[in-house]
Amino acid sequence: MSSENEPPREGGEGGAEGAPPEQLALIRESVRKAKTPRAKPRTWRGAALAEELPVARVLVDKGVLHLDRYFDYAVPEELDAQAQPGVRVRVRFGAGRHRVREGRREGGGLIDGFLIERRAETDYSGPLAALAQVVSPEPVLSEELLGLTRAVADRYAGSLADVLQLAVPPRSAAAEKRPSPAPLPPPAAPDTGSWTRYEHGGAFLDALASGGAPRAVWNALPGPPWSEELARAVAATLASGRGALVVVPDGRAAARVDAALTALLGPGRHALLTADAGPEKRYAQWLAVRRGSVRAVVGTRAAMFAPVRDLGLVAVWDDGDDSLGEQHAPQPHARDVLLLRAALDKCAFLLGGFSCTVEAAQLVESGWARPLVAGREQVRRAAPLVRTVGDDDLARDEAARAARLPTLAWQAAREGLRHGPVLVQVPRRGYVPRMACDRCRAPARCRHCSGPLQGQDAEVLRCGWCGREESAWHCPECGGFRLRAQVVGARRTAEELGRAFPAVPVRTSGREHVLDTVPGTPALVVSTPGAEPVAEGGYAAALLLDGWAMLVRPDLRAGEDALRRWIAAAALVRPPSEGGTVVVVAEPTLRPVQALVRWDPVGHAVRELAERAELGFPPVSRMAAVTGPPAAVSEFLASAELPPDAEVLGPVPVPSTPPGRPRRPGAPPPGEHWERALVRVPPGTGAALASALKAAQAARMARGSGSGEAVRVRIDPPDIG
DNA sequence: AGCACGCCGACT
């Protein structure tokens, strides 16, 4: 545009004449201060400024550099109408824009941003640049969404720009052009349905329907589908005239809730927000929600930011599933984002699952949420019979050694197949099998560091801790020199079972081919955890074969995770009145195994929580990980003004990525040595820790690249040993 | 991150 940046006419900008004089004066003053050689007042695009509120406060979308600062821009008159709070804008940003050549401002690339607010004046002392463009008049960033994203950025010591990238989907002009459908009136309140199985279940639904904001941790029972119960909670909230949001771990679960909502409410009352819809369709759905055409949302983790109007309920299902943790900075977890939403919007909160995380138990323990559980009688009626096969049983079991499967499992499979499908849960292929002595079953350990020896694909034994190769292993217990894998891959188990029951079809569900449902006829269904299909009428039996592998992981969550996966599979099995049986191959004395047998995931989580509190572990204490080159980490920690009772653990070296495997975020680049320190603060100090770390990051960025390399700060690191 | 500004030494 040729008129851009032309020197102004003497006496100011024609169209701005009627503006309050002090506003214009301020803008003109800021222009006058421009460090141009022949400082003259300027206009923008040769045109006038907006009369009212001529300043636009903009969040410039430029990664982590600026952290949470806003920048003020002048609003040209022709953008006045479109430049509303919440719209996407484009601005010039960069030091280059002060370069003056032939009387024109140049340089500074065009950058995307969000218009945060319109103001009468600026507190910036330099000259304001003009908004270059309003990308679209759609106000995608509402005040509520801004408040939420800011709270998430604070909680996770991240930048607002990073969180906004997660919260606002990329624009699709085509989707914006299409009008969203007219909203439907609120539906009638649903009946209580199977919520009567839970103590206070009916009261919870009533509270939702009458506009209340109850908060509950819901331990779901097998039987009537959880998706249907969740749909009822959504319907009750809609009936109150408010909106509802449900976040689930994966597309399969979202499809189930979607189907349940359609069955209960008919089409048009809810949106499905998942990645597999494709960007344009997804944006159209998102817009329909933002525009208020649709009042309810079900989706995967990115839906946690969905701009539902007048939010009455947020719900999350199976919060122990790690896909509810965002992969992108600052890695917020859906459960915690929805906690923030419930607090900010003063709406109802529902955290449901067949199992129970320590975080969920903590919400109940602290009194913030109330338990929504079934009585023991209901549990006994719904949960299948669980039997265990421990090490002693295995040692005595000749058949198990010969055929990899314990006798009890064979019996359960044979019996189950007479009545319907049998589920076989096997470890994921990613789980490197650990090795043990073939004769006495003593685990094979590294002779240097006692780490676990693992069998690679290429038949090479390698220590899982120090990485050394072992070529001449022999058992220190019994002198044996033959090894066996402790767990068997899905394919081999499937083959073996198929041979044993030649008349029965074998179906597999896993990484590549995930089955959604299987018919209720006899079949062996071999599945990895999380990929179990739902069987029509329920499975007659389930064999959980990976107990050993799940429990030995050196992870705080190993027990909770194992229990969660077992219960998820066992919940697909018929009730005991129909002969439903589960066999788990794991030591019956272990706490998660006992919790499965008694079907008491809440009790398990409560005990775990007590232990974490005693040891000062999260989520009772809040932790943050600081990772980077050793010098950078120690410099960072020295410069950070941590809360007074913060405790620094480490730093310890970060294990480097084994060659040939993809580098995970937070792992050092090949050839570099990184360290990680953990910072721990007592309960209630989490916010102070996050803000201290954020401030230290900001200071570090401002100092520039000269004084050392960047460190990564991660609140609530998931993989602490 | 770019990118311009500025202080200081060397050269026409």
Added chain:
DNA sequence: GTCGGCGTGCTC
């Protein structure tokens, strides 16, 4: 008096 080296700091 003027050119240009890189160190420092800002981006509305």
